Amino acid sequence: MTTQALAVSPRRRRRLAGPYLLIAPAVVLIAAFIAYPVGTVVYYSFFQYSASKPWATRFIGLENYRVMLFEDPKFWETLGITAAWVVAEVSLQLVFGLALALILNRAFRGRGLARALMFAPWAISGVLATQIWLLIYNPSTGIADVLTQLGAQSQFAPLASAAGAFWGAVLAEVWRGIPFFAILILADMQSIPREMYEAADVDGANRFQQFAFITLPYLRDAIIITTLLRAVWEFNNVDLIYTLTGGGPAGATTTLPLYVVEEAVGSRNFGYGSALTIAGFLILLVFSILYLQFGRASRREAKA
């Protein structure tokens, strides 16, 4: 509705260069600092290339891609794990982030303090967050140790099993990721016109109905965009899993980007790592386009 109003405005015609000038700094920065690096990844994906074996570098065309698609079961396994990871992370963070935003949007004594505390997991550095969770999961320093010292003998060691390690990593990342959703949703809630709630009050709508019919529809765009951003971000998030589980046990938590890091950063097989990266890139590209289409469609539907 808003953009149409502008489209007919005569101002727009006079300032046709306007939007381009506005996005110019972002475009320049991205072109200068991201385009070339991404280009080199594409380039190396056509090579057998390992820094530690300079004599063995050669152009091999699509060979890396062929191996990846047809001869590397690990590619498909890690892809499956990545999907599970992204879905678990984004849905849990969204649900809890939304709930937290609703709570923190209410008026109560000590709200400022509560908001600051809730924000804290996001503020601490990655290495610290991971090490703290490692200590918590470690039977000789963590929950098991506390239980033992309290007299309840325990060998609780979540990282020792495939499912335990996966959910252990999910929980730690959810802990760090909730504030992202909570803050963005909280900020977005502020644009919901108060009149909507007043009218609903008059109509006798209860709190849940107000949430379902006013808050949620208003937040739809924000939720679509934040979940997309978060999905992309979590897809490529390696540092927490890398330190917490190392992709184990036995590869049970090795996501695609973690596999990339193993291949490429161990400087053993940068060419193949690049091909895996491009695969991840294309998957995210297609996913994003579809997701945005879906978002647009659902918006039209809501208006109709």
Next chain:
Amino acid sequence: MTKRTLLRSMTAIAAVGLLGGVTACSSGGGGGTGGTEENPVTITFWDNNAGPDRTPLYEELIAQFEDENPTINVEYVGIPAADAPQKYETAVAGGSTPDVGIVVGWMVSSLAAQGALEPIEERLTGSDLDGKIADDSLTAAKGAAFDGELYIVPMTSTPDTLWYRSDLFEAAGLDAPETWDQFYDAAEALTDPAAGMFGFAMRGGAGSTNQLLPVAYSCSGIDSFFEGGETTLNDPANVECIQRFADMYNVSTAQADVGYGYQEMVTAFDGGSAAMMQHNLGSSQNHIDAFGEGVVVGLPMPAGETAGERTIIAPTPEGPALFSESEHPEEAWAFVEFLTSHSANSTWNERTGQLPANTDAREDAWVSENDALATQIEAISDPSSTIVPTGLYLPDWNGILGEMAAPFQSLLLKEITAQQFMDEWAEKINTAEAEYREQFGD
């Protein structure tokens, strides 16, 4: 507005840029020529394992060096251990290396192959240090390079050590784990899951495979890593040893061990929930902090059959390397020389509890007072011991170790057998070795 804001932000970027530009030039001093006391040459030095213990140690040594060499300034850069390899690789690929950096054995091949390191044998033989670096360390250092050249002057090497709690062994009336049979007996006897006590803390996670080589060869007694271009890794004797070792998981070890890296393993051991642990000498200070002097004893890896007759996997060397892009190689070499000299090498190893590479330092009194260290030196110099060099020179060596970490967890979780595990490992090594021979001949 757009233009003005743009302009303003550009000006700000430019201003910050100017500021950064001024501070960015770090390697001051004159180009190429020697420095003077008023205008000393600055060389940069990278520490690959920065932290509360090493950083102050290097700063002390640097101060001492600068006192002795007033025309040279050393700029210390501490790099967190976990990311040091990536930092070195990025700097080499990006063309911005230090003058001197500590390089661990398994990184030598890769960095040298990229032409980043200067061969230093000539410098060494021409210096006062000639003959002062122990042969075992020098051989190991050359064995770490793809072309057999010397690229690091070893400060230390890290033989695998079996640490055990002598108090628990005594209380249970057990013999010290000198042989593998004694090791397994003790591990079983000291395990009491109900009390949260296990015989052994196993490294099942990051870095596990590196420690498996000493387990396999000390137990099997096989005396060479390659035979006729093929590795002996999947020799039946090695397979049997690894199977027995893996079978101990979740029986004489805690279930959590499958994910343990170095820190978790040490935390479990020093937290009192395991009676034995395999690591190197580097963790000795942790054990003293946790239990006091003399409680934790360090032995070389157990012997296969008879106590005393050991097969030892050649310890990985570590030491300063001279980077070939250095603009001040003479000054850089002077610092390398200093770090590996008697006094500095002695100080460094005494403080870190490691095995000195400098032969004079090995004679120092503190060495004989450090039991774990003295036993290791004894074992390494014992004529009845067999030292087994590995394939550390293979550019793929470390990559393969990393790739085998997940299969080892599968082995612990009984998804595969030791035979399958060792076959897979051997196949990777054989491929890498064949490729290497094709490139460089035998």
Next chain:
Amino acid sequence: MTITTRRRTPSDFSLGRESTASRAVSLWIPLGLFLTFTLLPFYWMIVYAFREEGGTLPLPFPFTFEHLETVWNDLNFSTYFANSTLVAVSTLVFTVVLSLLAGYAMSRYDFKGKAPFMLVLLATQFIPGAMLLIPLFIIFRQFELIDSLVALVIADTVFQLPLCAILMANFMRNIPIELEEAAWIDGCGRVRGFLAVVLPLLRPAIVAVGSFAFIGAWNNFLFALMFINSNDRFTLPVGLNSTIGEYSADYGALAAGGIVAAIPVVIVFAIVQRFLVQGVSAGAVKG
């Protein structure tokens, strides 16, 4: 400006009717659960930061300030702290300004290439940073920015900007264009209209997006480690990572350093968080 007072938080309106019991169920109990989950890991952090070396009790006892002193004095954290602040604040400023510009373009104009631009922004996040380090390193070397904090500001801004711009555009879409048009009719230009009408309403967005950019830069480890080559220009995450050595892990120093790194950020957020909820700044809410 009357707009601000008109817009209050949605939940303020049912306050009067709520019983203590329902308030407990809908507010205090979930809040308590959230707080427990959030703070539990911090408890471990505090235990390790303030417990003497060798202590095993799950309590910060025997109590000590030794770890804090170590990280601040011996491990150079005071310098790291200053560097981190400089980098994160600069990144925050650049990112917010640039995403206001790009966000305004995306939300208020229809222009050719808008959809592809949005995708390009997203696409910057499609590749793990670790894969881009070497080419980025080479670019910065061309600009002679290796070992300069400017490289960190640029790299952090480049990687934070795309997400922040998308979020900002989304926030701006929620602000009715009619408000701006009213300002234009009053004789304001587009710029003054934006500054007078839109910017104040964007305060929650700026706080949210700004925190996002700030935290991203504050906690970025990889860029700081790779593009900086001297100890006195490293940032806090490099210092924190240094406490976990190959042969020793000093959890006390890590936890104490983590507290040094986190507390100021949390305090600053505690101060700005009230702008997340606009009504408060206009004095519309009592509690």
